[in-house]
Amino acid sequence: MLSSLLDFWKRDADTAPNIFAWRTSPPRPAQTHPFPDDLPVPLREALSTRKISLLYSHQVTAWTHARAGRNLILATGTASGKTLAYNLPVLAKMLEDPQARALYLFPTKALAQDQLSVISDQLSVLRTLITDDWSPITDHWSLITGIYDGDTPQKDRPSIRRNARIVLSNPDMLHTGILPHHANWSDFFSNLKFVVIDEAHTYRGVFGSHVANVIRRLKRIADFYGSKPQFILASATIGNPKELAEALIEEPVALIDNDGSLRGERHFIIYNPPVTDAALGLRKSSLLESVRLTNHLLSHDVQSVVFARTRRSVEILLINLQSQISNSLISSSQIRGYRSGYLPHQRREIEQGLRDGSVKTVVATNALELGIDIGGLGAALMVGYPGTIASARQQAGRAGRGDSPAVSILVASPNPLDQFLAHHPEYFFERSPEMALVNPNHxxxxxxxxxxxxxxxxxxxxxxxxxxxxxxxxxxxxxxxxxxxxxxxxxxxxxxxxxxxxxxISLRSASPQSVVLQTVTEDGRPLTVGTVDGESASWMVHAGAIYMHEAQQYFVQELDLENRIAHLVPVGLDYYTEAQQQSEIQITSVNAQADLPSPAGRGGGGEGKAGGKGYGEIQVITQVVGFKKLRWFTNENLGLEPLDMPPSELQTTGYWLTLSEAALRNLRDAGVWSNDPNDYGPGWPQIRAAVRKRDQFKCQVCGAPETTREHDVHHKIPFRAFIQNGVVNREQANRLENLITLCQGCHRKVEQNVRIRSRTRRVGIRAGQSRAVVFDVRRGRPGNLFRACLGRGQRSTVHRPLRPRPGGDRLQPEIIRTAR
Structure with a gap:
């Protein structure tokens, strides 16, 4: 049980010393209210049949706003009853107006499937309660629902268009399959009363900017058919739910964030893997420590979800967990993976297994971060910080339901941001979630x-x-x-x-089509294993790649980009592959530029240029040029294979800064410039060779021997620490006892730890600011980046907004230039 596991972790010698923070939130009683007086009788009886006799306070508030005709957004916690809050006013309208229609939009097909089962369950109860005694409903009343997305069979689509009163879809299908064919939906749009937008916090950035324009088009079509739908949005906790909602629908929105739902005791643990080499600052693998902690959850019968940052990490964790099952009562089939690329029926099977308890642990990407009903899990473990406070809280919220206790564990990776949070947990616990921003006028x-x-x-x-x-x-x-x-x-x-x-036009990526992953059965029939989005295919399933799917390895024989098929063969090899990518940024057009004046009194008395800054169109070219073969568990590099893949191009805009030698001198004097190469002296090749020979040409961290590439030689005490007043003490820096042989992978980790532990200034972004600043970790004080570079230089006279609005006679040349 969870309580005994938490007690064990507090006293376990392998766990307790590595718990850097443990916050406990006490249970929260429910804030409930009786049914509103104007709640239709059939809905009252349907709720009573489901043993619901009271509503949470936020559900009542949502009802009041919706019945008054206001747009609203619900921004309450996970499993707080948001679905019921938006279903009640929609179903009430359906009861009162037999012609009324509603459109439900979800960011994924899986969520639409999940919500269809919820609505269908509610309707199955409601239909039995409709009688002739309840005017204006008759025994001919019906409420047909249907999903209309890319998976909907062609033969079912005409019936859904004609008869469905609640249509569940996604923005992509609305964009390509509904709005362009609105003439086939004339009755639906003529009677459209509600648009429900679930998981609204996912509509941010480029995707959200596209969706905001799709909503503009939806409202334009609705107006053409004489309807003005009311909008109800639901969101996870973010910093600006009201502003986001109003940016998406461009209408006033009422915010409901008074979460009145019942909540049990919640624990949040920040766990930092133990140090394995204090001199090098290396810690134990966050993946392996996550496996150990998850095994504890399994042995204490705590159903859990493990969130990994990448698809590859999901498969690596899955292989480790299934191979290290310590409880004889648990089989490998009870530990499953869940990520993009799995086929729909596999996902539905795993979701059902979580609900009925047959799946004990699921390892997932953020695909499970959204509100799919997966029952009441006891624990959520995050392998690495997911990147934002909002996302971390959303993932943590997948654990716990009702008054049941739950625990969330963040296992810090070696990433600098993870280590900062581990050492400064108050930043995570006390900061507000990030804001979700869109720019539909891009x-x-x-x-x-x-x-x-x-x-x-x-x-x-x-x-x-x-x-x-x-x-x-x-x-x-x-x-x-x-x-x-x-x-x-x-x-x-x-x-x-x-x-x-x-x-x-893809709303989400530059490559809307997926690549199908196929293998061949024993009798020669093609079998689809999964899919990969077109953008990821070149680095995930290139020829020679090892693709992992539900802990099974597949060797990619061929990637046919023309027909969008990757041909796979199941294998069991002792290595995996890692694609090598090269990126190039080209400035294609300069829209604005200005000189940066030299700072007064520093290197020239203010005369001349300290550099320049510019803004314009840029092109980012990315290409997969090869792949490495890495041995399982040791990460030993078994060789590099070249590839010739077509490049990927991204057209966007950007700012750039160029610095003169005078500016670089100011940075060096301030101690914030570390890009100059180290000069180890003329005897360095001989010293390096002697160290590698002493260490038997093996990495002193992982033990990997040299293969096609010589190992690196690392300074335990950083070389720059031996520079005093511009003079280098190479003799002390290059002492053999200060040098160690490391493979490329371990050297990268060690250098990262050196930067983390360094007490020099860091560059960061302060919340609420749009400009880059230098942030002094020791003092917590920001300083203008240009001041750090240029001393007390003058402010530039060039002011260019990040997202310029069209206007005047510059629009056409900008469109032409950008379109090219």
Missing amino acids: LLILLEHLRCAMFELPFQRGESFGSLSWGVIEEYLDFLLSNHEAHFSNEKYYWMQDAYPAAN
């Missing part, structure tokens, strides 16, 4: 969706698009007109291309 994103909107309905002169006035969008439409994509006639702009614009 030039290229907006232009793409104006194309889609024009395909769906002609633009009338004077028409607005979302919050954008005609004066803004007219320039975009005139550009499309000059580019022969549009035709102007009778005061309207018409789409003129044969192309179907939405089909070529």
Whole structure:
């Protein structure tokens, strides 16, 4: 049981010393209210049938706002009853108006499937309670629901379009499969009363900016058919739920964040793996320590989810856990993986196993971070900090349901941010979650969706698009007109291309199509193992790669990018592969630039340039050029194989800074410049060879012998520590006892630890600021980056917003330049 495990961890010699923080939140009683007076009788009886006699305070507040016709966003904790909160007003409207329709949007297909089962369960009870005595409902009342996404069979789609009153979908399908074909949905859009947007916190960044434009198009279509839907959004805890919701739908939104749900005792532990080499600052693998802690959870019968940062980490953890089962009552089939690339039926099977208890532990990426119903888990373990406080809290929230106690464990990785949090846990516990930001007016994103909107309905002169006035969008439409994509006639702009614009615009990535992973059965039939998104295929399933799926290894024989198929063969090898990528950034167009003046009184009395800064279009080119073969458990490099893969190109905008020698001198004087190469002296090759020979040409950390590449020689006390007043004491720095042989992988980890332990200044971003600052870890004081570089230089006269709004006569040249 969980309580006995927590007591064990507090006194276990292998665990307790490595617990850097342990926060306990006491149980929280439920804040409940009776059913609202205007809750329809059938809904009251349906809730009573499910043994629900009271509603949480936030559910009642949501009901009140929804019945008043207000848009709202629910920003309460995981398993707090948000689904019921938005279902009640929708179902009430369905009871009162037999023609009413509702659209539910979820970020993933899995969530739509999960919520369909919830709604279907509620409706199965509700249908039995509808009688002729409850006006205006008759015995002919029906409420058909349906999922309309990429997996919906073609034969079922016409019936869903005609008959479904609640349609569950995702923004991608709305974008490509519903809005462009709105004529087939005329009855649905004419009676659309509600749009529910679940997991709204996922709609941020580029994806969220696309989705905001899809919502603009949805509202435009609804208005064409004479409806004005009400929006209900649900979100995990983020720093700005109201602002995000209003940015997505461009209407006022009421915020409901008074979580009144019942909650049991919650424990949050930050665990830092033990030090294995104090001199080098190395700690035990966070993966291996996570396996050990998860085995403790298994042996104490605590159902748990283990979150890993990458798909490969999921498979490595899964292999380790299944091979180290210490409890004879647990089989490997009760420990499962869960990530993108698994087939839909595999995911449904694992989700059901978590609900019914047949799956004891699931190792997942953040695919399980979203609100799929997986029952009441006792523990959530994070292998490494997921990157944001909001995401960490969301993952931790997967543990615990109702008044049951639960524990969340963050196992710190060697990553500098993880180590900072381990040593400064108050940063994590006391900070507010990050804000979710969108920019629907990004030039290229907006232009793409104006194309889609024009395909769906002609633009009338004077028409607005979302919050954008005609004066803004007219320039975009005139550009499309000059580019022969549009035709102007009778005061309207018409789409003129044969192309179907939405089909070529992915909301999430530059490569919307997936690659199918196929193997062959014993009788020669092709068998689909899983899928990989097109963007990841070149580094995950290139020819020669070892692909892992549910702890099974597959050797990739061929990657056929033209037909989007990777051909696999199941194997059992003692190595895995790691793709080697090269990236290049090219400045394609300079939109603005300015000189940086030399600081007064420093190297030239303020005359001349200290560097320059610029803003413009850039192109990022990434290419997989080879892959390494690494032995399991030791990470020994078995060789590097070259590859010739097509490059991936990203067009975006960016800022850049160039520094003069005078600026670099100021940085060196301030002790914040460490990019100069070390000069170990003329005798270094001989010293290096002697150290490697002394250490028998083996890594002194992992024991890996040299193969095709010579090992590195590392200074235990950093070489720069022997520099005093610009003079290097090489004799002391290069003493044999200060040198050690390390393989490339271990050397990288050791150098990272050197940087973590260094007490020099660090560059960081302060919350609420949009400019880079230098952050002094010792004093906690920020300083302007340009001051650190340039002393007391003058402020630049060039001011360029990060997200420039279109306007004036610069729009067309910017569109043309960016489109190229």
